[in-house]
Amino acid sequence: MSDLAAALDIVGARWALLIVERLLDGPQRYGDLQRDLGVPTNILATRLRELEAAGVLSRLPLRHNTRAYALTDRGLALREAIIALGRWGRNET
C-alpha cells in the first residue's frame, strides 16, 4: 500500500478531514463540531472513535458529561496537507 493510500485509510472517510480541519483551531466539543460542520451525529461519533483509535485526536474530559476533542501531534501534522488541499479548492494554482 502506498503512502497516500495509508493516509487515506485514516483520513479518507467522509467528514474526517473536515473534522480535523475544525480541530486545527483548538479543542472543540461534540456539539460544536456537529453544529459547525453539519455532520450527522452518528457519523460524527463514528469518525471521532476512528480518529482517536488512529492516534489523530484525543478526548479531554471537562465537566461531568462534557469533553473536548483535541488533535494529537500526529493530528496537528495534517495541517500542511489540509492547507494544500484548501488552497487547491480555492483554485489558487
Add this chain to the structure above:
Amino acid sequence: MSDLAAALDIVGARWALLIVERLLDGPQRYGDLQRDLGVPTNILATRLRELEAAGVLSRLPLRHNTRAYALTDRGLALREAIIALGRWGRNET
C-alpha cells in the same frame, strides 16, 4: 462551503486521489490504472468521468479504441497536496 470542502467535493471520493497520484507520473491508459491501482472497473469509469467533468484530467485519443488519461494544469496543481498527504501517511511529521 469551505475551501477544503470544495476540494473534497471533487477529489474526496474513494480512489479519486489515488488515480490523480498515478497520473502525476504521466498519462496512463484505462487498463494501466486498473491494474496498477486495483480499482474496480465500474468505479474507475465513474471517477474518470467525474474528474474529467471537474477539469482535473482529459482524454487523449490514441489508436482506434485506446486512449490515455492525462492531468490538466488543474490536476497537476494537486501535486503539493498529494505529496503532503503521502508524507503524512509515511509518518514523517
Add this chain to the structure above:
DNA sequence: ACGTCACACTTGCATTTTGCAAGTATGAGC
C-alpha cells in the same frame, strides 16, 4: 469476408457506507 483479439467500458446485483430522525444515558442544578 470472417473470426479473433485487445481494449474500454457497461450492467446487474450484493455489500458497505452514509444520512435522517428519534431515542437513551448521565450528572448538574434547582
Add this chain to the structure above:
DNA sequence: GCTCATACTTGCAAAATGCAAGTGTGACGT
C-alpha cells in the same frame, strides 16, 4: 425528584462501492 444540557446510540432508508459477467468496436491475420 424534575428539568436541562450534553454526548451519544439505534433503527431504518438511501446512496456509494465492489464483484463478476457481459457489450461494443476497430485492427489484424487468414
